[in-house]
Amino acid sequence: MRLRPAADAGAVSVPASPALARRPGKRRAAWRRRRLVLLLMSPWIVGFTVFFGYPLVMSVYLSFTHYDLLSSPRWIGTANYRYLFHDDPQVWTAVKNTLWYIAVAVPLQVLFAFGIALMLARARRGVGIFRTIFYLPALAPPVAATLGFVYILNPATGPVNVLLGHLGVQGPLWFHDPHWSKPALVALTVWGVGNTMVIFLAAVLDVPRHLYESAELDGAGVFSRLRWVTLPSISPVILFAVVFNVIQGLQYFTQAYVAAGVAAGQASQAADVTAVNLGYPQDSTLFYPVLLYQHGFTDFQMGYASAMSVLLLVVSFAITLVIVLNSRRWVYQAAPR
Amino acid sequence: MADVRYEQATKLYSGTDVPAVDALDLEVEDGEFMVLVGPSGSGKTTALRMLAGLEEVDAGAVLIGGRDVTDLPPKKRDVAMVFQNYALYPYLTVSQNIAFPLKMAGVKKAERERQAAEVARRLGMERYLGRKPSQLSGGERQRVAMGRAIIRQPSVFLMDEPLSNLDAKLRVQMRADIAALQRDLGVTTVYVTHDQAEAMTLGHRVAVLDHGRLQQVGEPRELYDRPTNRFVAGFIGSPAMNLCDVTCEHGAVSFGGERVELGPAVANGSGAVVLGLRPEALEVGLEGLPARVEVVEEFGADAFVFSSAQIGGEETRLVARTEARRAPAQGERIFLRVKPEEAHLFDAETGQRLGA
Numbered sequence: 001m002r003l004r005p006a007a008d009a010g011a012v013s014v015p016a017s018p019a020l021a022r023r024p025g026k027r028r029a030a031w032r033r034r035r036l037v038l039l040l041m042s043p044w045i046v047g048f049t050v051f052f053g054y055p056l057v058m059s060v061y062l063s064f065t066h067y068d069l070l071s072s073p074r075w076i077g078t079a080n081y082r083y084l085f086h087d088d089p090q091v092w093t094a095v096k097n098t099l100w101y102i103a104v105a106v107p108l109q110v111l112f113a114f115g116i117a118l119m120l121a122r123a124r125r126g127v128g129i130f131r132t133i134f135y136l137p138a139l140a141p142p143v144a145a146t147l148g149f150v151y152i153l154n155p156a157t158g159p160v161n162v163l164l165g166h167l168g169v170q171g172p173l174w175f176h177d178p179h180w181s182k183p184a185l186v187a188l189t190v191w192g193v194g195n196t197m198v199i200f201l202a203a204v205l206d207v208p209r210h211l212y213e214s215a216e217l218d219g220a221g222v223f224s225r226l227r228w229v230t231l232p233s234i235s236p237v238i239l240f241a242v243v244f245n246v247i248q249g250l251q252y253f254t255q256a257y258v259a260a261g262v263a264a265g266q267a268s269q270a271a272d273v274t275a276v277n278l279g280y281p282q283d284s285t286l287f288y289p290v291l292l293y294q295h296g297f298t299d300f301q302m303g304y305a306s307a308m309s310v311l312l313l314v315v316s317f318a319i320t321l322v323i324v325l326n327s328r329r330w331v332y333q334a335a336p337r
Numbered sequence: 338m339a340d341v342r343y344e345q346a347t348k349l350y351s352g353t354d355v356p357a358v359d360a361l362d363l364e365v366e367d368g369e370f371m372v373l374v375g376p377s378g379s380g381k382t383t384a385l386r387m388l389a390g391l392e393e394v395d396a397g398a399v400l401i402g403g404r405d406v407t408d409l410p411p412k413k414r415d416v417a418m419v420f421q422n423y424a425l426y427p428y429l430t431v432s433q434n435i436a437f438p439l440k441m442a443g444v445k446k447a448e449r450e451r452q453a454a455e456v457a458r459r460l461g462m463e464r465y466l467g468r469k470p471s472q473l474s475g476g477e478r479q480r481v482a483m484g485r486a487i488i489r490q491p492s493v494f495l496m497d498e499p500l501s502n503l504d505a506k507l508r509v510q511m512r513a514d515i516a517a518l519q520r521d522l523g524v525t526t527v528y529v530t531h532d533q534a535e536a537m538t539l540g541h542r543v544a545v546l547d548h549g550r551l552q553q554v555g556e557p558r559e560l561y562d563r564p565t566n567r568f569v570a571g572f573i574g575s576p577a578m579n580l581c582d583v584t585c586e587h588g589a590v591s592f593g594g595e596r597v598e599l600g601p602a603v604a605n606g607s608g609a610v611v612l613g614l615r616p617e618a619l620e621v622g623l624e625g626l627p628a629r630v631e632v633v634e635e636f637g638a639d640a641f642v643f644s645s646a647q648i649g650g651e652e653t654r655l656v657a658r659t660e661a662r663r664a665p666a667q668g669e670r671i672f673l674r675v676k677p678e679e680a681h682l683f684d685a686e687t688g689q690r691l692g693a
Contacts (some may be wrong), residue, residue, distance in 0.1 A: 146371050218485070219412045219441035228437075232428040315364035332428035334471070 056296045056313075063307035068300045080307035091308075093283050094291040097182065101251035101287060105186045109245050110238065111194045117200035118230075131201070138194030150175055154266070175263035178284035185285065188255055196241050203237035204230065226236040235331040243320055250316050253289040260285045288312060339402025339415075339492040339525060341365040346397035346409050348383050348549075357383040359549040360397065365542075366525045370516075374530055376572070380549035381529045382497055382533065389495050390414050390525060402492055405541040412441075417432055417486035422502065423478045425485075431457065432466040433662030435484040442489065456484045483515070487522065494519070494526040504536065512538060523559045528557045529626040533573055537561070567688035570613045570681060579614040581648050582685065590682075593626035593648045597675045599682060599692075610691060615682035616641055619657035621665060625674035628655060630665050641663035644671060 038045075063080055065073035085092060123130060137145065152158050153174035163172030172180040211229045219227060231238070257278070264277035277288025278294050292312070296305030303314050348358040351375045358380040365371040373381040386392040388399055390411035398407045408412045416436070425434050433440075435456055436449040444452075460480045469479055473557070479499060486494055499515070500508045510625045516539055519526050530536055536543045536558075537557040544554040545568075553565040564570035570578045583590040586607050621642060628646035631654075640661040645654050657673055667672050682691040 105482060208424075210420050210424040211388075211426065213411075213438075214418070214420060214426075216391070216411045217389060217416065217418050218438040218645075219489075221412070228426070232426070237483075306362060334427060 008024045019336065042084045048111075057304045058114060059309050061306075062303050063310045065303045065306075066191055068304040068308075069295070069302055070300070074301070076328035081311075083304065084307055084311065085206055090279075090283065090286065090291055091288075093279075094286050094288045096284055097284065098250065098252065098288040099188065101182060101230045101252055102246055104182070105248055106242060108186060108190050108194050109196055110241050112190050113200045113241065114204075114238075116193070116227075117199045117204050120197075120201055121204045134197055135194035137192045138198075140192065142192075142254040143258050145192060146188060146255045147262060149184065149191075150259055150262045153184055154173065175259050175321075176267060176281055178282040180278045181259070181263075183280060185255055188259075199241065200234070200239055203234040207233040232332050236333060239323070239331045243323055246323065250312060250319070251289055252287050253293065256285045256287050256290050257293070260290075260304045340367045340369075341371075341493055341525060342400040343384070343388075343525060344400065345573065346387055346399055347383070347395050348380075348387055348392055349395050353405045356380075358387065359547075361546075361551055363544055363551060363554060363689065365525055365527060368525055370519050370541045371537060371544060372389070372528045372536040374533060374536040374543055375552075377548035379546040381531075381546050383549075385495055385497055385527060388493070389416055389418050391420075391446045392441075400479045400510045414493055415492040417489060417493075418497065419479075419482045419486050419489040419499045421498040421500075423482040425478055425481055425487050427470050430466065431462060431468050431470070431473070431481050431484075432479050433496075434470065435488055437485060438489040440672075449580075449616045452488055453484070454527045456488045456557070460484050461485075475503050476511060479511060483518065483535055485576060487518070487524075490524075492525065494524050494528075496526065496528040498530055499528075501530075501532070504685060508535075515539065533575060536565070537573070544624075545572060547572075549595075563690070564613070564681065565611070565690050567611055567683045570690075574615060576616055578644075578681070579612075579616070579619065579655050581614070581653055581655075583610060583612045583649065584608070585682070591649075592675055593646055595626055595675070597677050597680065599677055599680060609685040611683040611685055611688070613653075613683060614666065614675060615679060616658035617658045618676045618679035619655060620659055620674045620676065621659045621663075621671050622674045623672060625672040628673050630667055630669045630671055633664050633667060635661045635664065637661065646672070646673065654684070 065071040628644035
């Protein structure tokens with residue numbers, strides 16, 4: 001018997017191994033699965049691209065142009081950003097107003113939502129009615145709610161000042177006083193805290209009862225149980241509420257826009273919302289998004305407004321990142337089950 | 338340390354007519370290990386929670402160390418409790434969990450940490466002090482819960498099925514650990530379980546509850562040897578006692594045609610009764626009640642023979658204990674003979690024990 005030379009061996013046709021034979025079939029199956037996944041995701045992909053991706057990219061592009069909506073955008077480099085940071089006389093007023101609103105409204109929203117949720121979680125009778133009552137304001141359209149508040153807080157005829165008058169207290173001018181206009185808007189925000197409250201209520205009701213019982217046996221009173229059981233247990237929800245409301249605060253527009261316009265209209269006997277009224281009184285309600293709107297849709301400086309919106313996006317992301325990174329020290333994240 | 342007394346203690350949940358705990362009278366001596374045992378819904382956990390102050394007492398009273406604590410909040414009762422699911426604070430470390438009662442008592446941090454480390458050492462948990470509960474096994478969590486209970490040296494320990502979430506092997510180990518710990522500390526302990534093996538091995542005394550009522554309280558051996566009624570007889574012991582409806586005439590019963598003399602205790606008894614026979618009270622032999630073997634369960638040296646026989650015209654299942662090496666095969670025909678001195682008799686109507 002003679003051994004076949006090595007070179008010959010290579011020439012012999014060797015049947016493909018079953019694994020190799022299966023590969024094209026596997027590839028086809030994988031491609032079919034991928035195609036199905038893409039097909040099922042396609043509504044979201046189209047929606048995201050058309051309504052988020054494209055506007056985002058266009059905003060970034062337009063922020064480097066001069067664009068008045070009538071003529072084609074004209075590339076001007078970083079001129080919009082230079083003007084935004086160095087020359088715009090109103091932008092720092094708007095930033096200060098926005099930061100003031102966030103610093104005051106967000107803690108109050110969280111506190112009120114948490115407080116109401118705690119009360120509702122403990123209530124034994126009429127729970128359904130009270131939940132509805134506290135949640136209803138969140139269903140009110142922002143424009144209607146703002147109109148109602150401007151009416152209620154009307155310095156001369158509003159029921160709040162009439163009541164204060166009966167008590168011998170001189171009510172403030174509310175939406176007509178630069179010192180009271182922002183607190184009035186904060187009151188409006190806190191009144192509509194129902195959405196956050198519902199999330200807190202679900203979280204509070206989800207805290208295991210045996211933890212409270214254990215703490216009670218360990219000697220914890222009401223406040224200790226709140227501090228050592230409730231708060232750590234719902235800390236992820238607190239984080240969510242803070243981040244969500246801060247982002248909402250950075251985008252605060254509708255209520256400020258309507259309140260300023262209507263209050264200015266009351267003052268001038270003509271409910272006319274014009275650029276002059278934005279930020280009424282004395283720029284005290286001129287929030288960053290209001291100024292952005294003014295530049296974009298009143299002054300038709302769409303390029304500059306785009307630069308402002310890009311900055312808002314970056315700041316929103318940065319603040320969220322700071323809060324989330326900081327939260328690792330105080331938020332308890334349960335291990336995945 | 339202190340004794341514990343339930344005096345006609347009653348709990349009625351709103352929306353129900355039947356009390357969860359019905360006029361419970363029970364005394365636990367100072368340093369005693371009392372086990373409350375019973376099936377689901379028997380009221381044992383409710384009774385424990387009434388003692389802890391986690392459930393209101395609707396009638397009667399609860400006393401700890403002679404002090405009426407019926408209306409006191411849990412933190413003023415000087416009791417510590419180990420929960421079924423441990424109730425550890427998931428966001429605190431083992432050290433912080435163990436030291437939590439001291440923190441609530443205002444003990445300084447350094448002292449808290451020292452005591453927590455000492456307790457952890459005692460429980461063999463010193464290596465885990467910096468871990469969170471989610472990083473521990475079931476047995477380790479159980480030890481942390483024990484540590485949190487013992488750190489403040491309470492008057493009474495309360496344990497609500499603390500071993501039920503552990504696997505069988507670990508349960509046996511922890512059972513021994515709990516018994517040793519209680520013996521060392523000498524603290525009055527009330528322990529709830531539905532597992533009669535735990536009850537019989539841990540308790541100095543065992544209280545059997547059913548439908549909120551105390552059925553019998555006594556030492557484990559007493560409960561096994563002299564069950565006060567048909568329920569206790571059927572509940573205590575594994576496999577359960579054979580309970581057969583028979584007719585008693587002049588101190589003897591007919592057991593499937595076999596006449597069984599029951600001795601002087603029920604010499605004058607007659608009428609319908611329930612004959613109770615532990616598996617070891619039935620002998621597998623060459624004569625007696627004919628039966629057919631259904632299943633044989635072997636446990637090392639012993640085997641339980643589950644069989645069916647005709648008693649009073651009805652097919653009755655009986656279990657007998659025998660040596661594993663001499664156990665019959667499945668399907669085999671056997672004969673069962675009663676050891677009269679080990680038989681129990683219960684009233685057919687009231688279920689109460691007849692005779693001594």
